[in-house]
Amino acid sequence: MCYACAMKLEAMLDEVGRRALREALDLTEDAPALLRPTQDARFGDYQLNAAMALAKKLKRPPRELAGALAERLQGEPAIASAEVAGPGFVNLTLDDTWLAARLGEDLRDHDADGVPPVAKPETIVVDFSSPNIAKQMHVGHLRSTILGDAVVRLLRQVGHHVIGDNHLGDWGTQFGLLIVGMREWGDEAKLESEPVDELERVYKLARARAKEDEDFAESARAELAKLQTGDAANLALWERFVAATRHTLDAIYARLGVTFDEWLGESAYHELLPGVVKTLEERGLAREDQGALCVFWGELADAPPKLKKQKEPFIVRKRDGAFLYSTTDIATILVRRDRFEADRSIYVVGSPQALHFQQLFALAKMLDVDMRLEHVGFGAILGDDGKVLRTRDGKAVRLSDLLDEAEERSLKRIEEARAEGVLRIPEEDVAAAAHAIGIGAVKYADLSQNRLSDYRFDWDRMISFKGNAGPYLQYNYARVRSIFRKAELDMQRFEAELRLDEALERVLARRLARFGDVVHRAAEQAEPHLVAEHLYELARGYSAFYKEHTILGAEGATRASRLALTALTGRQLKRGLGLLGVDVIERM
RNA sequence: GCACCCGUAGCUCAGCUGGAUAGAGCGUCGGACUUCGAAUCCGCAGGUCGCAGGUUCGAAUCCUGCCGGGUGUGCCA
Numbered sequence: 001m002c003y004a005c006a007m008k009l010e011a012m013l014d015e016v017g018r019r020a021l022r023e024a025l026d027l028t029e030d031a032p033a034l035l036r037p038t039q040d041a042r043f044g045d046y047q048l049n050a051a052m053a054l055a056k057k058l059k060r061p062p063r064e065l066a067g068a069l070a071e072r073l074q075g076e077p078a079i080a081s082a083e084v085a086g087p088g089f090v091n092l093t094l095d096d097t098w099l100a101a102r103l104g105e106d107l108r109d110h111d112a113d114g115v116p117p118v119a120k121p122e123t124i125v126v127d128f129s130s131p132n133i134a135k136q137m138h139v140g141h142l143r144s145t146i147l148g149d150a151v152v153r154l155l156r157q158v159g160h161h162v163i164g165d166n167h168l169g170d171w172g173t174q175f176g177l178l179i180v181g182m183r184e185w186g187d188e189a190k191l192e193s194e195p196v197d198e199l200e201r202v203y204k205l206a207r208a209r210a211k212e213d214e215d216f217a218e219s220a221r222a223e224l225a226k227l228q229t230g231d232a233a234n235l236a237l238w239e240r241f242v243a244a245t246r247h248t249l250d251a252i253y254a255r256l257g258v259t260f261d262e263w264l265g266e267s268a269y270h271e272l273l274p275g276v277v278k279t280l281e282e283r284g285l286a287r288e289d290q291g292a293l294c295v296f297w298g299e300l301a302d303a304p305p306k307l308k309k310q311k312e313p314f315i316v317r318k319r320d321g322a323f324l325y326s327t328t329d330i331a332t333i334l335v336r337r338d339r340f341e342a343d344r345s346i347y348v349v350g351s352p353q354a355l356h357f358q359q360l361f362a363l364a365k366m367l368d369v370d371m372r373l374e375h376v377g378f379g380a381i382l383g384d385d386g387k388v389l390r391t392r393d394g395k396a397v398r399l400s401d402l403l404d405e406a407e408e409r410s411l412k413r414i415e416e417a418r419a420e421g422v423l424r425i426p427e428e429d430v431a432a433a434a435h436a437i438g439i440g441a442v443k444y445a446d447l448s449q450n451r452l453s454d455y456r457f458d459w460d461r462m463i464s465f466k467g468n469a470g471p472y473l474q475y476n477y478a479r480v481r482s483i484f485r486k487a488e489l490d491m492q493r494f495e496a497e498l499r500l501d502e503a504l505e506r507v508l509a510r511r512l513a514r515f516g517d518v519v520h521r522a523a524e525q526a527e528p529h530l531v532a533e534h535l536y537e538l539a540r541g542y543s544a545f546y547k548e549h550t551i552l553g554a555e556g557a558t559r560a561s562r563l564a565l566t567a568l569t570g571r572q573l574k575r576g577l578g579l580l581g582v583d584v585i586e587r588m
Numbered sequence: 589g590c591a592c593c594c595g596u597a598g599c600u601c602a603g604c605u606g607g608a609u610a611g612a613g614c615g616u617c618g619g620a621c622u623u624c625g626a627a628u629c630c631g632c633a634g635g636u637c638g639c640a641g642g643u644u645c646g647a648a649u650c651c652u653g654c655c656g657g658g659u660g661u662g663c664c665a
Contacts, residue, residue, distance in 0.1 A: 010604095036604075039611080049607060052645065062645075086608050087645065132665075169665060266665090292663055309590055310661075318663045325665050354592060355660050379593080380658090413627090422627055449601070452593075454658080456600065460614095465627035467613040468601085472627080479625055486624060521604070533602070536612085543629065552624045588625095 008116055009102070010035060010046075010517045013092065016076055017048045017069075024072035025058065025065060037514075044081070044091035045510055051088040062088030078102075099509055100498035100561075106512070107495055107564055113571045115516045117159030125163045125336045126152045128348035129258070132169035133245045133265075134178060134199035137252055138396035139389050139457075140350070143378050146443045146581060147451055147528065148348035149258045151376065153579045154523035154531070163340060167332065168265030170242050173322070174203060176224025179237055180216065181206030195244030221320070228270070242267075255403055256439065257581055269331040273323045276331050277316055285366055291319035295363060304362050314359045326360065333364050337371050344372040346526065351377035351452065376526045379454035381446075389457050403439065409463050410438030425588050433585050437463070437471050440582040444470030447580045448532035468536045470582055473573060476539040478588040479546075480570035487552055487563065494567040496560035504545040505565060511541045512568050519579065528580055535576045542569045 017033030034049035051066035058065065066088040073082035073090070080095040106114030128148020131137045152164045181202040182191075190198040210217040227234040242265075253259065277293060280286040286295045294313030297303045316327045336342045347357060357375035364373060383389040391397055411434035417423035418430075425433045445462040448469075449455045465471045484491040500506045515534065522530040542565075551562040574584050 034607085036607075039603090039608075043608070047607085052607075055645075089608070130665090173664075290662075294662080306591070311590075312661055313663095315663055320663085322663090324663075328665095351593065352659055353665085356665090358591085377593090386657095417627065420627090422625085424625075453601085454594080458600075461600070464614085469613090475625085475627065479628090483624060517604095525604095529602085530604080533612095540612095540629095546624080547620090547626090547629045550624065588627095 008516045008520055009513050010037075013046055013078065016073070016078065017050070020072040020076075021048075021050055021069055024068040025054070038091065041507075043085065043089070044083070044093040046092040046094075048090040048092065049088075051090065055088065066090050094510065094513075096500040096506060096509075099513060100500050103498050103509055103512055103564070103568060104495075106515075107498075107568060110492065112157070113515070113568075113575050114512075115157055115519045115575075118520075121159045121161060122343040123161045123163070123341055124155055124344040124346060125165055125340055125342045126155070126346045126348065127165050127167050127332075128152075129253075129260075130167040130169065130349070131249060132174075133242050134174060134196065134203055135169075136196055136200060137249065137399040139381050139399060139402060140396065142399060142402070142442075143381065143446055143451070144348050144350070145253075145256060145258055146446055147376070147378055149256075149581050150447055150528040150579065151346065151348060151523075151526045153581065154519065154526075154528065157575075157579055158520055158523045160523075163262060163342070164260045165262040165264055166260040168242075168263060168267075170265035171267040171270055171328075172325075173224060175227055175238055175241070176220035176222075177206040177210060178203055178241060179223040179227065179234055180220045181209075182237070184209075191240075191244065195241075196248045199241060199245070224322075252399060252403075255400075255435075256443075257583070264332075264335075266325070266328045269328050269335065272331040272335070273327050276327055276334070277323070279367070280316060280330075280363075283367070285363065286316055289313065293317035295359075297359075297362075300366070302366060304358075307359065307362055314363065326356070329356075329360050330363060330367070333360075333369055333371070333373070334367075337369055342371055344374065346374045346376055348376045348378070348526075351379055353377070374526070376451070378451040382454050382456045384456075384458075386456070403442070405459075406438035406442045406462075407434050408438075409459055410434045410441065413437075413463055423588055425585075429585075429587065433588055436583040436585050437474060437588075440474060440577070441470040443580060443582050444473070444532065444577075447528040448536070450529055451527065468532070470577075473535055473539050473577060474582075474585050475588060476542065477570060477573040477577070477584045478586065480542075480566055480573070481586050483551060483563075483566055484570070489563065491567050491570050494563060496564040497557065498564050499557060499561045501558070502545075502549060504541075504548050505562075508538075508541045508545045508565055508569070511538050512565070512572065515572050515576070519576075522579075531576050531579055535573060538569060538572060538576075542566075 014033050014035040017035055018030055021027065021031055021033055031050060031054055034053060036047055036049060038044055038047050048069065051069060052062045054065055055062035063084055066084040070082040070084050070090050073079055078095055078098045079092050081093045083091050085091050126148055129141060129145040131141050148164070152162050156162045178199060185202050185205050187198060206220065210220055223234060227238055280295070285300065286293050293316050295316065296313045297307040297310050314326060315324060317323055333345065336345050354375060354377055361373045381389045389397055414423060414425060414430060414434055414437065418425060441462045446455065462469060463471060465475055481491065500509050518530055518534040522528055549562065551559065551566060554562055577584055
């Protein structure tokens with residue numbers, strides 16, 4: 001009987017609690033059970049806080065309600081004991097036999113390692129990374145790229161249909177400057193060998209010249225206009241710029257192990273913009289002011305109250321007739337709704353743009369778009385000085401340089417450790433390991449942090465094998481693999497009956513049982529750090545168990561059960577790190 | 589001006605949307621390798637949750653006001 005599978009543990013306990021609550025108290029309607037994991041093992045594994053919340057409403061003492069609830073929970077197969085404590089908590093302790101059986105189900109779940117699918121799969125577009133053409137990717141793109149990638153993986157894991165979209169900045173005013181600039185200073189050979197560097201160099205020259213030379217600026221505008229009306233020569237140039245940049249981008253994404261389903265840059269929406277603007281005017285949402293077409297929130301009856309206080313308008317067309325990213329973003333929403341039939345659209349973009357998205361989403365709503373629109377924001381990456389990370393001469397740090405350094409530092413640590421004899425990476429695997437550890441460390445450092453807060457970039461902490469860091473988890477995984485190699489068993493296919501006899505086994509089992517809940521919450525809230533936290537706690541729990549009890553040295557059913565716990569740990573580490581986009585290493 | 593974010597141990601950070609005595613790591617100090625990987629594990633110390641009020645059975649969490657830091661905001665994305 002599969003009474004435990006295909007359901008999240010917490011959802012199941014919550015349901016059990018809610019039903020018991022209704023029956024015990026003769027409620028006519030459901031009240032939330034308020035299930036929470038306990039903070040202290042002395043209080044059991046989970047607690048129900050419903051009694052205290054209901055006491056006032058039912059005019060009965062909370063402990064009395066809690067007592068009735070606890071009484072009702074006797075005999076539940078998952079629950080060994082339900083006890084009233086404190087002002088009216090009901091402390092639940094999981095039944096070890098039930099828990100062992102449930103983990104056995106997870107062990108047999110080769111497709112998902114115990115992460116159940118959502119009841120209602122949705123189509124979700126995740127918009128992330130979004131670099132600009134003709135510019136180097138820098139650290140500013142790092143968080144969006146790896147956070148977005150993790151969000152895609154998480155949502156996909158729980159069963160949603162996910163479309164990862166790279167909304168490239170491949171259209172706009174910079175191209176007029178680039179076209180005249182390349183004509184003036186362009187180096188054909190360099191455009192072939194170092195395309196992005198060359199484009200960036202020329203762009204800077206052109207922008208500086210345009211500031212003081214009005215004729216030059218005018219010709220740039222003219223070339224831009226030609227491009228936008230489909231001039232063949234300029235279009236060919238533009239395509240060359242885009243293609244050249246694509247190669248550089250592809251190389252970075254390959255290093256990071258990040259992929260996209262769509263590369264719909266701003267240019268993809270170009271032709272739709274006049275129509276969008278026309279609709280806005282017809283609906284009375286936008287009007288002209290000082291030559292620009294603007295949305296004034298204070299003038300719109302059904303605008304959100306917060307926005308009504310905003311005096312500055314949301315501009316959708318500039319005085320010179322050109323469109324802005326605001327216009328493009330509206331068109332993008334409509335395409336995601338109509339062509340992709342998306343239920344949700346998620347934007348993984350830094351927090352400074354919160355206002356832009358607030359305005360964009362408000363406008364979409366007024367255009368009757370009922371797709372869920374979410375801005376997944378994040379803080380800045382800070383340097384040692386607590387300020388936004390920059391190179392010593394104050395420039396933005398190039399992403400490729402940062403990744404180079406990550407791999408160099410990782411390689412150096414590996415060589416040291418091999419010399420000391422503490423790492424067992426075979427010579428031929430060193431380069432691959434340096435890559436996995438270096439890139440993994442950068443990703444993990446970022447993803448293990450709450451995305452909304454700024455975070456301090458610290459190489460030493462990142463590459464460390466101590467504490468909550470990527471290499472520590474990779475090390476734990478490698479150790480698990482080593483055990484299965486020694487036992488000559490297949491970790492992925494291993495099956496055995498679990499028995500939770502030792503205290504450290506019970507602690508580990510409880511951690512393992514939470515994996516599905518954690519992945520779901522992380523996916524729902526777009527918070528990969530919840531998965532990171534789980535994996536870290538799992539690794540610690542396993543290490544403590546491993547230290548105390550022999551696995552291969554045990555016999556019979558105990559040995560098999562401990563191998564089962566080891567297999568589950570290894571599989572969760574692998575899958576969990578995979579959800580964060582971090583590679584594991586078989587031997588290190 | 590308006591809007592948003594942040595302030596938790598010496599340092600870096602969690603804190604599951606209001607639950608019990610606020611938790612980790614790093615660092616300091618003290619323990620544990622003849623046994624499956626000690627880059628590991630165990631333990632000690634460390635707190636006025638920025639400040640002051642309020643809401644209630646109960647507040648780091650919600651509300652108000654201060655203090656301190658950051659961000660966005662009329663023609664970049």
